[in-house]
Amino acid sequence: MQLRYNFRLYPTPGQQVALAQAFGCARVVFNDGLRLRQHAREAGLPHIKDSALQKMVITEAKRNPDRAWLAEVSSVVLIQALGDLHNAYRNFFASFTGKRKGPKVSAPRFRSRKDNRRSIRLTRNGFGLRPNGRLYVANVGELKVTWSRALPSVPSSVAVTRDAAGRYFASFVVQTEDEPLVQVDSEVGIDLGLTTFAVLSNGKQIESPRFLRRVERKLRRAQQALSRKQKGSANRTKARVTVARVHARVSDTRRDWAHKHSTAIIRENQAVFVEDLCVKGLARTRLAKSVHDAGWGMFTCMLQEKAVRYGRTFHKVDRFFPSSQLCSACGRIDGPKPLHICEWSCPCGATHDRDVNAAQNILAAGRAESSNACGGTVIPSA
Ligand SMILES: [Zn+2]
Numbered sequence: 001m002q003l004r005y006n007f008r009l010y011p012t013p014g015q016q017v018a019l020a021q022a023f024g025c026a027r028v029v030f031n032d033g034l035r036l037r038q039h040a041r042e043a044g045l046p047h048i049k050d051s052a053l054q055k056m057v058i059t060e061a062k063r064n065p066d067r068a069w070l071a072e073v074s075s076v077v078l079i080q081a082l083g084d085l086h087n088a089y090r091n092f093f094a095s096f097t098g099k100r101k102g103p104k105v106s107a108p109r110f111r112s113r114k115d116n117r118r119s120i121r122l123t124r125n126g127f128g129l130r131p132n133g134r135l136y137v138a139n140v141g142e143l144k145v146t147w148s149r150a151l152p153s154v155p156s157s158v159a160v161t162r163d164a165a166g167r168y169f170a171s172f173v174v175q176t177e178d179e180p181l182v183q184v185d186s187e188v189g190i191d192l193g194l195t196t197f198a199v200l201s202n203g204k205q206i207e208s209p210r211f212l213r214r215v216e217r218k219l220r221r222a223q224q225a226l227s228r229k230q231k232g233s234a235n236r237t238k239a240r241v242t243v244a245r246v247h248a249r250v251s252d253t254r255r256d257w258a259h260k261h262s263t264a265i266i267r268e269n270q271a272v273f274v275e276d277l278c279v280k281g282l283a284r285t286r287l288a289k290s291v292h293d294a295g296w297g298m299f300t301c302m303l304q305e306k307a308v309r310y311g312r313t314f315h316k317v318d319r320f321f322p323s324s325q326l327c328s329a330c331g332r333i334d335g336p337k338p339l340h341i342c343e344w345s346c347p348c349g350a351t352h353d354r355d356v357n358a359a360q361n362i363l364a365a366g367r368a369e370s371s372n373a374c375g376g377t378v379i380p381s382a
Helices: 013-042 050-059 065-072 075-097 216-228 236-267 278-283 288-292 294-310 356-371
Strands: 003-011 119-123 126-128 135-137 139-146 158-164 168-175 185-194 196-200 205-207 269-274 313-317 343-345 351-353
Touching: 013 050, 013 065, 013 075, 013 139, 013 158, 050 075, 065 236, 075 119, 185 236, 185 294, 185 356, 196 356, 216 236, 236 294, 269 294, 269 356, 278 288, 294 313, 313 356, 351 356
Parallel strands: 185 269, 269 313
Antiparallel strands: 003 139, 003 168, 119 158, 126 135, 135 139, 158 168, 185 196, 196 205, 343 351
16 A cells, blocks of 8 residues: 655755745646636636646746746656646546535635745655665755655655645655554443543443644634734744644644554554444534543544555444434434433443444444445344
8 A cells, every 4th residue: 555654854944935935836836727727617718738737837838938947846746746737637627526425525726925824745766765864865965854754665756845834844645555463352332421531332431532622722823913913024934833833733742642553553453343433514613612522533534545455344334323313232212312421330230331332333333334235144133
């Protein structure tokens, strides 16, 4: 499978200038291409072909005095920026005609100069890894990289980005071999909750990470400071970077935390079942803060990716399944349980912890659904 490996970059002031120029040129080429296609459409002309567009906004544009500076950056950067536009159009058309499943993709939009996240993409002829451990980027130079781990294979492409906090990153696309782990017998159902982040059918609990809450006061103070700064002033820029830094720290910590727990679950279990939550629907209600805080979407994505990589089973259970109302011992549906009820007894005599019972139901339903999908027989839960 293809994975992304991210590393921090430390460009010198001179390299930062060269990168800023490359970011700017990539944006201009993307926007020029988009504008030409929009004009063609408005004039009732046919869609401009990819190769013709490349000739117009790169090759010919370089001869135009207005765009002569495009020649100062690597042509790989410009071609890849236009490639992003082609992909955006392809996704839009595929979504429009129904060939692409999932949420609707909107038409490509212009890239703003004010966007604080900048990036360029390079293929193999635009970058190289030097024996001295530096990353060579065409027309920029050899960049200092912090190699936090080794690359498993030679990367096929790299994206160099600058985030809103002013940090630089290299994101390599590498091909990795699957690394199946030794088979284990245990299977687990996971109930994702608001009070406890996750409860496992084996009784284990993962406490909710409230990183955002913890630094919320700090964030609020930084945001207030930002709002008091005059628009366009140097102090406003500084304040905006401070806000972005707090956000960046929160998301980094959250990602590390999610990696740690998802890896542990995948290692310990042969099959993992979770509820297919309508996270988007929940996020619109007043529970929004906790939902975003909890980061369920990122967590389940990690579980899924790691399951593929390590040869485990991952399955999402139908989201309309009443996991918290069903008695996991006898199968009776006992009616809705308000959030404050932690423990309940079924007329069959079983006493349940609300969340562990839900997780056990998810495990049973997951086993049934996934064996159905494979064409196997459904074994009723014990
Ligand atoms: Zn019961």
